[in-house]
Amino acid sequence: MEKFYHFLTLASLVLYWVLVAGVTLRVVLKRRAVSVSLAWLMVIYIIPVVGVACYFLFGELNLGRKRADRAKEMLAPFIDWFSKLSNCHAHSPENFGRHIYRIDELCNNRLGLPALSGNELSLQNSPETIMRSVIEDINQAHHSIRMVFYIWHPGGLADEVANALILAAHRGVDIKLLLDSAGSPRFFRSDWVAKMQSAGIKVVQALEVSPWRIFLRRLDLRQHRKIIVIDEKVAYTGSMNMVDPAFFKQDSGVGHWIDIMVRVTGPTVNVLSAIHCWDWEVETGERAFPSIPECKIDEHSSKHPIQVVPSGPGMPEYLIYQVLTLAINQANQSVRITTPYFVPSTDLLETLKMTAQRGINVELIIPHKNDSLMVQWASKAFYSELMLAGVKIYEFYGGLLHTKSVVIDEQFCLVGTVNMDMRSLWLNFEVTLAIDDQEFTQQMYQLQNEYIAQSHTVSLETWRERSIFSRFLERTFYLFNPLL
Structure with missing residues (x-):
């Protein structure tokens, strides 16, 4: 023996x-x-x-065989749909500003997806305003509502949105709701699923988490988009999940989550609807394209061009990362970034350092406290290197700053679901808007000013005096970069 x-x-x-x-x-x-x-x-x-x-x-990008095969087959039909938009009146590169012009070229060549003018945008930055606006638009819906979210957390205003959806379904509105399985466990354990389904709402778990699938696909690959499309006339996207901050993670010790959403009307709505159609087909196999927008633009109105930039398995690799670096490299005066999770790749780190070394004013606003301690300590591992290059770092004390935004030269901005970490830029299903609208960008810039007013500036001299223990934690968690 x-x-x-x-x-x-x-x-x-x-x-x-x-x-x-x-x-x-x-x-x-x-x-x-x-x-x-x-x-x-x-x-x-x-x-x-x-x-x-x-x-x-x-360790590897593994969507699962069925979804991966489906996503591969979908790409050509979706590129064909996107390409039709290049022929409409709303795609007018001759009227684009210099920031969005190159981004339009990149997205058009890689995905057939052009930037479109003729949009109206509204920046919403309080949970009450966002939820009430969404509920009002749901109450006006006649034909269809499409939603995809990473987190739906029952309670408070989120329940009012759920009730508005049920009432809309009773009116005959076709509703498709796609929620990430790992991000929305409380929703899927609640009675809201049965209530919605009995009303006729199609509720689907994206990337279902199950012990039986543990080695079949990568578990931290998530559906991280936040999109609402109503009647193909109104759309929302941004950083906010379907949660009421007063009912969400109250015991986490980081305060309320601080978010934004952008309400959009115009031809970009149909593009966001197409992104939802992509996600729905990846998960269910059901194909349905939105209508091609009319794209009629009043010559005397503001153009407000927007480039929708999606990324994720099946789509061209690293597209959002390329758009981000292209936007930063075009900066002439300033780059200001807000992100809750800052664990950049080596290439992105070097881009930020080089931009500051060109004499560009580069500012980074991140939360002082984070709901992920690993990310919080790993982020700090980059402070010294960034500050030595001239990057200004602000730590936000007003809650968990969850807004994902980049403002370039106070003229152009990126807003969406994308964090400054490898998971968002290289892995998840994400979406961002590249917005060439100076009025909107100024609103975003002023909101960033409000964030800075609630922040503490990190000084290099003080930072150098931190403890040996802090330095040890920074470097230790930095080594786990691939898992963050």
Whole structure:
């Protein structure tokens, strides 16, 4: 018996090291950033067994065979639909500003998706305003409502939105609701699902979390978009999930979540509707395109061009990351960024440093406290390097600053669902709006000023005096960059 146990132990060790060798070879051969590969090798070798398991769960972009095949087949038909927009009156590159012109070129060449003029935008920055506006538009719906959210958390104003949807369904409005499984567990455990379904609302879990799927696809690949489209006439997108902050994560110790949404009318609404159609088909296999917008523009009205930039498995790789770096590289005076999660790739870090070193005023506004301690400490690992390059860093004390925004030269902005981390820029289903509208951008810039007024400026001299323990935590969590 002793020889048997000795043999079993030896065989287990051999099997483990063969597995480690195989995973190591996989990491080395996989084409990606060197820093990411090195970080994964560190995780695999420093944390026995668990490191290998983490790589299987989170190490590669694996959507699952059925969804991956479906997404691959969908790309050509969607590019064909997007390409039809280039021929409409709303696509007028000759009237675009310099910031959006190159972004239109990039998105058009990679996805067939053009920037479109003729939109009206409203920046909404309080939960009460956002929810009441959404409810009012739902109450006016006649034909269809399309929604996709990462989190739907029952309680407060979110329940009022749910009731408005049920009433709309009783009026005969066709409603499709797509919610991320990992982000909305309380919703799917609540009685709202049965209430909505009995009213005729189609409710679907995106990327369902299940023990049976644990090794079939990457678990931290999430449906992170936030989109509402009503009658293909009104749309919303931005950073806010379907939550009432007064009822959400009250025990997390970070305060209320601070968010924005953008209400849009005009031809961009149909593009956001098409993004919802993409997500719905990836999950259900059901195809339905929105109508092609009329794209009639009054020559005397403001143009307000918007480029919708989606990303995620099946779509052209790293498109939002490319748009972000292109926008930053075009800056002539200033770049101001707000993000709750700041764990940039090496390339993005170098872009920010180089921009500051060009003499551009680069400002970064992030929350002082974060709901993810790992991200909070990993973010701080970049402070010294950024400040030495000339980047100004503000830590926001008014809650969890969840707004995702980039303002360039006070003339052009990016707003949407995208965090400044590798998960958002390289992995999740995300969407951002590139907005070439100086009036709207000024509103966004003034809101950022309000954030700075509630922030503390991080000084390099004070930062250098932080404790050895803090430095240790920063570097430790920085090494886990691939998992953040």
